[in-house]
Amino acid sequence: MEVFVEEQKVPADLEMDEYDASPSAAKHLLLSIDGAPAATGRFIEYKPDTAKLQRIAVRLPHRGQGVGKALMQALEGWAKDEGFTYALLDAQCQAEPFYRSLGYEKTSPETFLDAGIPHVRMRKRL
Numbered sequence: 001m002e003v004f005v006e007e008q009k010v011p012a013d014l015e016m017d018e019y020d021a022s023p024s025a026a027k028h029l030l031l032s033i034d035g036a037p038a039a040t041g042r043f044i045e046y047k048p049d050t051a052k053l054q055r056i057a058v059r060l061p062h063r064g065q066g067v068g069k070a071l072m073q074a075l076e077g078w079a080k081d082e083g084f085t086y087a088l089l090d091a092q093c094q095a096e097p098f099y100r101s102l103g104y105e106k107t108s109p110e111t112f113l114d115a116g117i118p119h120v121r122m123r124k125r126l
């Protein structure tokens, strides 16, 4: 809510979805620093061999220090342990270089709008 709704102005009713309904609806990860939440993300099953990573967010004061990379590595390791072969995500275009640095590749050149923000779909073999 802090990053996507307050900072990026995504409407709260778009931000919350069926995977927020219960803690077991998705795999949610919270990364804390000195006991305080610093970053979060989740994944769901997209296809039997593919996990979809979503809601990747690092709180503003913690950005640019490797926290997002650590979060992604933890999510990917967890998805692999759950038996997934691929990680897929819809990247905001401004974050595409971040995901590319982690080994993600665009699955098609087209961009699309989600909550009014341009995105590209990316994928990585775990």
Ligand code: COA
Pocket (backbone or CB within 6 Å): 003, 056, 057, 058, 059, 062, 063, 064, 065, 066, 067, 068, 069, 070, 090, 091, 092, 094, 095, 097, 098, 099, 101
């Ligand atoms: N452009 C280019 N490279 C970037 C980048 C950007 N916007 N953001 C990060 N990187 C690179 C870093 O330079 C670093 O490269 P290195 O490993 O070669 O040094 C690598 O990506 C990891 O960076 P890191 O410090 O772990 O990233 P972060 O903690 O700042 O997290 C986001 C990145 C995108 C998760 C964070 O900026 C964020 O939460 N943004 C707001 C929410 C958001 O846009 N989420 C993505 C929705 S799809």
